[in-house]
Amino acid sequence: MGNEKILEQLKDIIKSKGMKYTEQRAIILQILTDLNNHLNAEEVHDIVKKDYPEHNIGIATIYRALNFLEEVNLISSISFGKDGKKYEGKNKEHHDHLICTACGSIEEFYDKDIEDRQDMIAKNNNFETTYHSLQIFGICQLCQNK
């Protein structure tokens, strides 16, 4: 699994906040870190039920954990119309998204030129960037052929 590092981060953050380390939060973080995929809360719940049947994690816990993990920056989310908010681990390089509004599939891309232009625009506006998010919505090749 090779994600001891991120679990250590989780432990540190939780300790520093006077909160408690629980299996549930670790499992949810691991799922999103290991899986190279964008998942909504329902999908995370399904995976937990399938891969960790001995645990009986409620959907409320999933939502609470996802909100917390995003807050402390261990996962990130993108939101769009139908399927609600989708989450992904932070173990990947920064990238942007091509989102198919027909089937909900998400393709990733990275473009150095766009990144540079954004930095320049922020600079020109005396704007101190925290992060940015670029989504291209449309119809993917598969759905075009349907």
Place this chain on the structure above:
Amino acid sequence: MGNEKILEQLKDIIKSKGMKYTEQRAIILQILTDLNNHLNAEEVHDIVKKDYPEHNIGIATIYRALNFLEEVNLISSISFGKDGKKYEGKNKEHHDHLICTACGSIEEFYDKDIEDRQDMIAKNNNFETTYHSLQIFGICQLCQNK
């Protein structure tokens, strides 16, 4: 108001689909065409109640009209972070946003290079773009000085 053209388009589309032209749909389309703003369904409803008090348009009709108008491409929607789906008329120039997470202010910008790169990326992925949304989050100059 200068939006007879778009109402003609609406009439044509409705006729071609064997549907019926109604005041309600025309009002909702006009609001989004005239106002230079992104509105969610609730906000459209509020404007209708305020500006067209003699009509008593139900929220369900607002949603049905918005879905229809988007489907036939007379308006477009974006998912603006947490606020859900927001709609805008098609008469507005495209632009992106610098969003200050401290004070919530929104600055608009347009960058031809970024637009071109995005088109290219979509093309390379055989992706048929409907729209795109680029947000740069951070701290604006005013808030930096506080």
Place this chain on the structure above:
DNA sequence: GTCAATGCAAATCGTTTGCATGAAC
């Protein structure tokens, strides 16, 4: 007169919250 569109209320979906119980410390 016919059939689609509307208004209303109930239903539904994704998400959050209140509360008693259970687990971490």
Place this chain on the structure above:
DNA sequence: GTTCATGCAAACGATTTGCATTGAC
């Protein structure tokens, strides 16, 4: 033992749907 996190169910807000009525054609 104290306090936080969990699971469950109820609550919630945004959107949708079912149905009788209204209005466009």
